Amino acid sequence: MTSKSCSDTPSADQLMALDNQLCFALYAANRAVTARYRPLLKELNLTYPQYLVMLVLWQQDQSVQSPKVSELGQRLRLDSGTLTPLLKRLEERALVNRTRGTDDERVVRVCLTHSGRLLRAKAVSVPERLMCGVDVEPARIASLRGELRNLLEILERVEPSEQ
Amino acid sequence: MTSKSCSDTPSADQLMALDNQLCFALYAANRAVTARYRPLLKELNLTYPQYLVMLVLWQQDQSVQSPKVSELGQRLRLDSGTLTPLLKRLEERALVNRTRGTDDERVVRVCLTHSGRLLRAKAVSVPERLMCGVDVEPARIASLRGELRNLLEILERVEPSEQ
DNA sequence: TACAATTATATTGTGCACAATGTATTTTTG
DNA sequence: CAAAAATACATTGTGCACAATATAATTGTA
Numbered sequence: 001m002t003s004k005s006c007s008d009t010p011s012a013d014q015l016m017a018l019d020n021q022l023c024f025a026l027y028a029a030n031r032a033v034t035a036r037y038r039p040l041l042k043e044l045n046l047t048y049p050q051y052l053v054m055l056v057l058w059q060q061d062q063s064v065q066s067p068k069v070s071e072l073g074q075r076l077r078l079d080s081g082t083l084t085p086l087l088k089r090l091e092e093r094a095l096v097n098r099t100r101g102t103d104d105e106r107v108v109r110v111c112l113t114h115s116g117r118l119l120r121a122k123a124v125s126v127p128e129r130l131m132c133g134v135d136v137e138p139a140r141i142a143s144l145r146g147e148l149r150n151l152l153e154i155l156e157r158v159e160p161s162e163q
Numbered sequence: 164m165t166s167k168s169c170s171d172t173p174s175a176d177q178l179m180a181l182d183n184q185l186c187f188a189l190y191a192a193n194r195a196v197t198a199r200y201r202p203l204l205k206e207l208n209l210t211y212p213q214y215l216v217m218l219v220l221w222q223q224d225q226s227v228q229s230p231k232v233s234e235l236g237q238r239l240r241l242d243s244g245t246l247t248p249l250l251k252r253l254e255e256r257a258l259v260n261r262t263r264g265t266d267d268e269r270v271v272r273v274c275l276t277h278s279g280r281l282l283r284a285k286a287v288s289v290p291e292r293l294m295c296g297v298d299v300e301p302a303r304i305a306s307l308r309g310e311l312r313n314l315l316e317i318l319e320r321v322e323p324s325e326q
Numbered sequence: 327t328a329c330a331a332t333t334a335t336a337t338t339g340t341g342c343a344c345a346a347t348g349t350a351t352t353t354t355t356g
Numbered sequence: 357c358a359a360a361a362a363t364a365c366a367t368t369g370t371g372c373a374c375a376a377t378a379t380a381a382t383t384g385t386a
Contacts, residue, residue, distance in 0.1 A: 002312075005374070013222075016269065019209050019312070021201065022213075023196050024239075025311035025312050026193045027193060027211075028239075029312075029318075030193040031240060032318040033185065033318065034343095035296060035344090037186060048190075048373095049372060052181065055180075055181045057189075059176075059180060059181060069334080069345090070335080071337065072241065077180070077195070078192075081336080081373070084335070085336095085337095085371080085372085086372075088369080092215075095198075102335095105381055106334040106335065106381050107334060108331065108335065108336095111237050113372080124178070124179065127178045127184065128178065144185065144310050144311070144314065145183075145188045148188035148189060148191075148308070149192075151299065152188070154298065155196065158297050158298075174359085194373080194374095197373095198374090210341065211342090213341095233363090233364065242344065244344060244346095244368090246365095247365065247366060248341080248342085248366095267351075267361065267364085269350070269352070270365080271349050303368095
């Protein structure tokens with residue numbers, strides 16, 4: 001007998017099978033979920049990443065200061081190359097204002113406009129309506145969400161040592 | 164007492180909190196995982212979606228017939244608008260051949276070239292190396308993958324009735 | 327206080343995703 | 357068999373993602 005049994009060392013074929021990869025499951029599930037959001041967000045005229053930005057802004061609307069672009073980026077794990085044009089489109093639609101800082105002229109703070117705040121009322125029904133007609137127990141959703149956050153946290157913790 | 168307790172009916176604020184949404188957990192985890200693939204795939208000069216296409220082609224290389232573009236699309240849940248330019252780029256790099264069907268001139272079949280087949284040898288180490296230095300038990304990965312496939316299956320089953 | 331290093335955002339370019347539309351080729355139907 | 361419907365890709369346009377680079381402002385340092 002060798003030190004490891006067959007079940008311990010899957011073949012290269014098995015390791016490379018599409019359906020055995022976490023990456024593809026994540027990739028496909030993510031697109032299936034965003035596809036489910038799409039018709040709901042279309043009613044708000046928002047894309048999915050734009051909706052995420054609005055969620056952050058709605059959540060922090062009570063804060064003393066509007067978030068910087070970099071703070072939105074940290075929260076959503078997006079860089080300025082993604083956020084800058086996205087925020088400009090939201091600004092064109094008068095949902096947000098981008099204002100250059102007075103003390104530090106490098107920073108841009110993003111705050112909601114009146115219509116941006118109003119849009120929240122139309123968005124509150126989205127989370128409930130999303131899983132309408134989909135037979136999944138809320139507890140399983142919550143557990144899956146927890147597992148994904150755990151994975152994300154571990155991956156982000158490891159990065160600094162690698163690379 | 165009302166018919167439902169507070170814990171049964173979370174507030175709109177709670178429902179709309181970014182961290183309470185499955186969608187964001189999926190979105191962020193997916194990008195974190197693909198970011199982990201990126202340096203490994205750069206050694207093969209493949210993007211992540213290109214890698215997924217190659218995985219399908221490597222897996223089906225023994226098949227009697229090469230897959231159609233539409234079959235790749237079904238497998239990966241991608242449409243021709245995504246696949247056509249991606250496959251053209253793989254063809255430019257001489258990893259695949261795209262050949263118009265002889266019997267049915269509408270279909271395009273995609274097969275591996277010699278170098279496309281050779282590239283597999285360089286790719287076999289990717290799955291193992293991916294989670295190197297990341298402290299997650301394989302069993303948890305497998306379970307998460309199962310949950311995601313389950314979710315995907317449910318979402319795809321529901322679609323036809325809705326929309 | 328000059329000047330180097332750092333910080334925060336913007337710009338450019340490539341490659342997905344996906345909706346909408348176009349085009350050529352079957353297949354079905356009257 | 358001809359016209360209509362369906363099929364399979366291709367094209368176009370918009371909006372992310374992200375790498376690489378640029379620009380401007382601030383901070384640290386000799």
